[in-house]
Each structure stands twice: as C-alpha cells, then as structure tokens.
Amino acid sequence: xxxxxxxxxxxxxxxxxxxxxxxxxxxxxxxxxxxxxxxxxxxxxxxxxxxxxxxxxxxxxxxxxxxxxxxxxxxxxxxxxxxxxxxxxxxxxxxxxxxxxxxxxxxxxxxxxxxxxxxxxxxxxxxxxxxxxxxxxxxxxxxxxxxxxxxxxxxxxxxxxxxxxxxxxxxxxxxxxxxxxxxxxxxxxxxxxxxxxxxxxxxxxxxxxxxxxxxxxxxxxxxxxxxxxxxxxxxxxxxxxxxxxxxxxxxxxxxxxxxxxxxxxxxxxxxxxxxxxxxxxxxxxxxxxxxxxxxxxxxxxxxxxxxxxxxxxxxxxxxxxxxxxxxxxxxxxxxxxxxxxxxxxxxxxxxxxxxxxxxxxxxxxxxxxxxxxxxxxxxxxxxxxxxxxxxxxxxxxxxxxxxxxxxxxxxxxxxxxxxxxxxxxxxxxxxxxxxxxxxxxxxxxxxxxxxxxxxxxxxxxxxxxxxxxxxxxxxxxxxxxxxxxxxxxxxxxxxxxxxxxxxxxxxxxxxxxxxxxxxxxxxxxxxxxxxxxxxxxxxxxxxxxxxxxxxxxxxxxxxxxxxxxxxxxxxxxxxxxxxxxxxxxxxxxxxxxxxxxxxxxxxxxxxxxxxxxxxxxxxxxxxxxxxxxxxxxxxxxxxxxxxxxxxxxxxxxxxxxxxxxxxxxxxxxxxxxxxxxxxxxxxxxxxxxxxxxxxxxxxxxxxxxxxxxx
Numbered sequence: 001x002x003x004x005x006x007x008x009x010x011x012x013x014x015x016x017x018x019x020x021x022x023x024x025x026x027x028x029x030x031x032x033x034x035x036x037x038x039x040x041x042x043x044x045x046x047x048x049x050x051x052x053x054x055x056x057x058x059x060x061x062x063x064x065x066x067x068x069x070x071x072x073x074x075x076x077x078x079x080x081x082x083x084x085x086x087x088x089x090x091x092x093x094x095x096x097x098x099x100x101x102x103x104x105x106x107x108x109x110x111x112x113x114x115x116x117x118x119x120x121x122x123x124x125x126x127x128x129x130x131x132x133x134x135x136x137x138x139x140x141x142x143x144x145x146x147x148x149x150x151x152x153x154x155x156x157x158x159x160x161x162x163x164x165x166x167x168x169x170x171x172x173x174x175x176x177x178x179x180x181x182x183x184x185x186x187x188x189x190x191x192x193x194x195x196x197x198x199x200x201x202x203x204x205x206x207x208x209x210x211x212x213x214x215x216x217x218x219x220x221x222x223x224x225x226x227x228x229x230x231x232x233x234x235x236x237x238x239x240x241x242x243x244x245x246x247x248x249x250x251x252x253x254x255x256x257x258x259x260x261x262x263x264x265x266x267x268x269x270x271x272x273x274x275x276x277x278x279x280x281x282x283x284x285x286x287x288x289x290x291x292x293x294x295x296x297x298x299x300x301x302x303x304x305x306x307x308x309x310x311x312x313x314x315x316x317x318x319x320x321x322x323x324x325x326x327x328x329x330x331x332x333x334x335x336x337x338x339x340x341x342x343x344x345x346x347x348x349x350x351x352x353x354x355x356x357x358x359x360x361x362x363x364x365x366x367x368x369x370x371x372x373x374x375x376x377x378x379x380x381x382x383x384x385x386x387x388x389x390x391x392x393x394x395x396x397x398x399x400x401x402x403x404x405x406x407x408x409x410x411x412x413x414x415x416x417x418x419x420x421x422x423x424x425x426x427x428x429x430x431x432x433x434x435x436x437x438x439x440x441x442x443x444x445x446x447x448x449x450x451x452x453x454x455x456x457x458x459x460x461x462x463x464x465x466x467x468x469x470x471x472x473x474x475x476x477x478x479x480x481x482x483x484x485x486x487x488x489x490x491x492x493x494x495x496x497x498x499x500x501x502x503x504x505x506x507x508x509x510x511x512x513x514x515x516x517x518x519x520x521x522x523x524x525x526x527x528x529x530x531x532x533x534x535x536x537x538x539x540x541x542x543x544x545x546x547x548x549x550x551x552x553x554x555x556x557x558x559x560x561x562x563x564x565x566x567x568x569x570x571x572x573x574x575x576x577x578x579x580x581x582x583x584x585x586x587x588x589x590x591x592x593x594x595x596x597x598x599x600x601x602x603x604x605x606x607x608x609x610x611x612x613x614x615x616x617x618x619x620x621x622x623x624x625x626x627x628x629x630x631x632x633x634x635x636x637x638x639x640x641x642x643x644x645x646x647x648x649x650x651x652x653x654x655x656x657x658x659x660x661x662x663x664x665x666x667x668x669x670x671x672x673x674x675x676x677x678x679x680x681x682x683x684x685x686x687x688x689x690x691x692x693x694x695x696x697x698x699x700x701x702x703x704x705x706x707x708x709x710x
C-alpha cells in the first residue's frame with residue numbers, strides 16, 4: 001500500500017521527504033528499523049543516585065513549570081522538579097512551548113536524559129519527558145534520521161501502522177525458520193518496534209538481520225554454483241604433478257613457508273576440477289606471492305601446454321615481475337613476453353603476434369592494454385595482480401574479456417548453427433556461448449555429453465586467480481568476493497625485525513630530520529611520501545614537488561629526487577634505477593611507490609599528511625621498507641590531532657588483518673575498498689561486519705541444498 005498524508009495523518013512536506021528517500025509504501029516504512037534503543041528500565045527515585053556520565057531515568061514530580069524568552073528570542077521551558085526525598089533539580093527545553101500546555105505543577109513524570117552538574121546545581125537539558133505510570137515504555141527504539149525526519153516522528157507513525165504488520169510475509173524458507181526456531185516476520189516487527197526488554201530487541205534484530213543477509217547469500221551461492229555449471233568441462237583440467245612441483249621448489253634459492261605451500265596446494269587442487277577456478281589470493285607485501293604464482297604457472301604450462309596471462313596495474317610492477325621470473329622460466333625453456341604501454345607500436349605488434357601464434361607461453365602486461373587487439377592462441381590461466389586496484393566493474397570486464405577472447409579450437413562446420421569460421425572469432429557475450437553449446441551439443445548429428453564433446457571443442461574459460469595485497473576482513477571477503485574461494489599468505493620470514501612506526505608531531509620534526517641524516521650517513525635511503533603531486537588551490541596539504549625542494553634544503557649534501565604517477569614510464573624507470581643504485585638518497589614521491597618498488601637499502605619511510613590515507617594504504621607504504629633484515633622505520637606526520645587515535649593504531653601492530661578490521665570500524669567499507677559495490681543492497685538492519693552470522697547463514701544454505709555433503 002502506498003503511503004499518503006491521509007494514511008499517516010501528516011503533511012505533503014513529510015510525504016515528499018519520504019518519497020525522496022524511497023520510503024514509498026507501508027512495508028518500506030515498517031521496515032525502517034530502529035538502529036539502537038535506550039534502556040529506561042532502571043528507574044531512579046533519587047537525584048543523588050544519577051550518573052552524570054550517561055543517561056538516567058528518574059521518577060519525579062513537577063514543582064513548577066514556566067515559559068521564558070532568551071535574549072535571542074527563543075522560547076525556553078523551565079521546570080523545577082523534585083525527587084522522592086524532596087531534593088530539587090532543574091530541567092530545561094528549548095522551543096517546545098507545547099510542554100507548558102501538556103504538563104503542570106504536581107504531575108508525576110518520568111524524565112530520561114544525561115544530567116549536568118555545575119555550580120552546585122544538577123540540571124537536565126532537553127530530557128525526554130512523559131507521565132509516570134506502570135505502563136511506561138522501558139525500552140525506547142531510536143530510529144535513523146531520514147531527510148531531517150527525526151526518531152520521534154517514526155516512532156509515532158510506525159505505531160499507527162501496527163494493523164499492517166500481520167500482512168507482511170515471511171521471506172525465509174519454512175525449513176530454515178522452523179529449524180532455527182525463528183518467529184515469523186510479523187512477530188519480529190512487533191518486537192523490534194515495540195520491545196518490552198533488551199532481549200526482545202536483540203533477538204528480533206538478529207532474526208531480521210539473518211533474513212536480510214540470507215536473501216543475499218542465497219542468491220550469491222546459487223550464482224557461484226551457476227558459474228561452476230557454466231564453465232564445467234569448458235576449462236582446462238590440470239592434474240597435479242607432485243613430483244614436478246617438488247622439482248620446481250628444489251630449484252629455489254630459499255625455502256617456502258608453510259603458508260606458501262598450503263596456498264600452492266589449494267590452487268592446484270582447484271585446477272584439477274572440471275570447471276574454471278575462481279580464487280582470491282590475499283597476501284601481505286613481502287610474503288612471497290610472486291614465487292607462488294610462478295610455480296603454479298610453470299606447472300600449468302608444462303602439464304597442459306597452455307598460455308598464462310599475468311596482469312598487473314602499473315608498468316613499474318610489470319617490469320619488476322618480468323625481471324624476477326626470468327631465471328626460473330629459463331630452467332624450463334618457457335618463453336615469456338612483456339606488453340606495456342611504453343613499448344613502441346612495432347614492439348607491441350610483435351609481442352601480440354607471438355601470443356597469437358603460441359610462441360609466447362606467459363605474458364606480463366598491464367590492464368591498460370585490455371582494449372587493444374590482444375588475442376591468445378590457447379589461454380588457460382589468468383593471474384590478476386593487485387586486484388584491489390581494479391574496481392568491481394573493471395574486474396568483470398577483465399574476466400569476461402578472457403572468457404570471450406578464447407577461441408573454439410576445433411569446430412565441425414555445419415553442425416553448430418553459429419559456428420565461427422575465423423580463428424580470431426570473439427564471442428559477443430557469455431550468454432551466446434551457453435546458448436550455442438549448452439550441455440548436450442549436436443556434433444556430427446549426435447547429442448554428446450560434455451565429457452565427449454570436450455574432446456572436439458577445447459576450453460573457453462581459463463582458470464582465474466585474483467590477488468590483492470590489501471588486507472580484506474573476512475566478512476567483506478565473503479560479500480565482495482562471493483564468487484571466489486579465498487586463500488591467504490600471512491606468514492612472514494622469521495628473520496625480519498618488527499618495523500618501528502611512530503606518529504610525529506610538528507614539534508618533533510627537527511629531531512626526526514637529525515635521525516634521518518644519521519641514517520643517510522650510514523648509506524641508508526629514505527622514501528618521503530606526500531598526498532599530492534603539486535600545490536593545490538583548494539587543499540593546504542603536502543605535495544611531492546614542494547617537498548623535494550624542502551628536503552633539498554634540509555639535506556643539502558644528498559641527492560633528493562622526485563617521482564610521481566604523472567611522469568612518463570621512461571622517466572620513472574630512470575629515477576628508480578638511480579634510487580636502486582643508491583645514487584639517490586631520498587625519494588620524494590606520491591602514492592606511486594605503494595606497489596612495485598623494492599629497494600632493500602631503503603629503511604625509512606616518512607608520510608606527510610598521513611591522515612589523508614587509510615590504514616590499509618599506510619600499511620602498504622611502510623612495507624616498502626620492511627623487506628629485508630635491516631631495522632626499518634615508518635614516521636607518520638600529521639597536523640590533525642583529532643585523527644591521531646586512528647594513526648596510533650599503526651604504532652600498535654604490524655598485523656595487516658588487525659589493521660583492516662580497525663579501518664573497517666572507522667570508515668565505511670566502500671571507502672576502504674575503492675568502489676561502491678552497486679550490486680550489494682542497502683541493508684536496513686544487517687551489518688556486513690557480522691562475520692559469525694554470515695558464516696552461519698552460508699552453512700545453513702549449504703546444508704539445506706545438500707552441498708555440505710559434496
């Protein structure tokens with residue numbers, strides 16, 4: 001039923017405010033849940049028992065109540081109230097003249113508010129007030145404000161709509177609801193809006209939150225299974241060769257951690273299945289993810305003779321990876337290529353030609369080239385590095401690109417209506433693939449099961465491994481990356497010393513400059529990060545260009561250079577080459593050094609206007625100097641003292657998951673993880689941070705569908 005002013009006994013103005021907030025129907029309004037509650041059940045009878053640090057409920061009597069005008073012309077209602085023992089107190093309300101007509105001297109009342117004690121006098125400023133009776137509400141729901149419509153309005157209007165509660169239908173399956181002993185939705189609506197006690201409110205909130213999250217999780221789990229179904233027998237099935245893996249590991253100059261070995265096993269087991277792998281690999285910087293994916297790539301190429309695409313967000317990182325992997329690839333005569341923006345047109349065409357003819361088996365390239373005509377001959381494994389830098393929409397484009405880019409290797413002309421004739425044929429959409437091939441495909445006049453037509457038509461969907469160095473709390477990982485299994489490398493080399501992190505006041509700058517100069521004399525190097533490239537007309541914060549000039553004045557005996565994202569690739573490479581050779585002692589930079597810069601001699605990182613960065617990004621920065629066995633330091637400069645509490649978390653821990661949880665508590669999830677996820681609904685009562693509840697729901701769904709037995 002649509003809301004209107006007659007139904008709600010309100011004005012056009014309120015209806016418009018509700019409409020603008022998409023509160024259009026009776027169901028929308030009664031599903032505007034209170035975000036919390038105030039407990040008025042502990043009713044005091046003496047003012048001497050109140051706690052001035054919190055709100056209190058006090059039963060008292062009005063001694064006098066009058067109206068006054070302030071010097072600014074505002075109406076002031078002032079009441080002298082007395083408790084059971086006869087002690088007096090003052091209560092004051094602004095612009096609530098109706099109270100003078102509603103209450104009078106001698107009325108027994110209940111007030112609820114936070115008291116103030118000053119100049120030997122106790123007073124309450126704008127407390128809730130109501131007549132005292134045995135029927136007083138002990139638990140008061142507090143509703144979130146909508147377009148300046150306050151909690152009191154929602155409390156009153158929802159009470160007027162009680163008769164409609166019975167029409168609200170359950171959305172949870174009866175099997176789940178009965179098994180978990182949940183109330184029906186109408187009963188939970190009564191308990192959340194008109195709770196008799198705290199237990200009522202909390203139970204209703206949990207069951208309603210379960211219902212909201214259930215709908216989302218059920219849909220996503222089904223879609224995950226659908227993705228497996230779609231790619232079944234259309235992805236390269238690569239049996240794990242344990243002897244080959246052991247041989248590759250034996251050629252490494254160091255031992256793998258247990259965490260690395262576990263992740264390798266998880267990924268290889270995924271690639272043994274008949275459908276496309278979709279896995280997210282979380283790793284902290286310096287935990288050795290590059291060697292993990294290289295081992296898996298070599299195994300896949302040697303066992304299945306496929307091509308591997310390794311995609312990274314920046315050219316610096318692409319070149320670093322390309323150089324890192326060459327020695328091990330040479331051991332197995334695997335040919336690799338680099339495809340980045342700074343190559344000449346001729347170099348690009350030659351690299352793309354080698355891909356198309358299968359001469360290149362593994363390519364490292366940047367996502368900026370996704371729009372170019374890059375065609376793989378036999379793509380079977382895709383690695384997307386620094387996945388947190390790609391927005392959800394970009395990630396879908398990348399993954400769909402790889403799915404569409406693969407060609408049908410064999411096709412019996414005349415048997416498939418839309419069979420492509422050109423080997424460079426690109427599918428218009430995944431839907432077309434499913435429509436054309438389906439599960440039983442007509443080949444040579446016969447319907448064949450997938451196992452048989454797999455022999456005639458090679459895979460279309462490669463295995464996909466997304467990787468991120470941004471620590472994602474487990475709860476968000478279950479929601480943002482619902483379609484993927486998750487692995488984590490979190491074990492660090494035992495020889496690393498804990499990084500020393502400190503938040504620096506402006507008054508401590510000179511002291512820090514002296515310390516850094518001593519480190520520079522010992523042949524150490526320093527990163528100096530600023531939020532901006534150049535001076536801003538609107539923001540009064542540090543910029544890398546000016547900081548380079550300042551540092552040149554502070555450290556006149558040392559080379560101070562500048563690097564930022566707006567520089568050409570060749571310029572950045574030249575700067576980094578000088579820095580790597582220790583010819584540049586201090587590098588004034590923007591966030592371009594967040595990834596892809598690896599200099600074991602750089603032991604200090606200073607971050608200007610640190611409050612402008614999230615904790616996860618600050619953690620990324622300081623890992624630039626926590627790479628080797630040397631003692632390293634991270635200094636956070638800020639003039640925003642009110643944000644010190646957040647920055648102080650960096651001093652307390654080097655644990656990336658702990659920091660990510662703190663970041664999530666302090667900021668909205670989409671601020672932390674780059675993009676508002678358009679396909680995640682606006683929750684009315686559920687909380688994405690409730691990991692235990694989300695895990696419970698997923699288990700319940702899998703049991704109901706029988707997936708837990710597989």
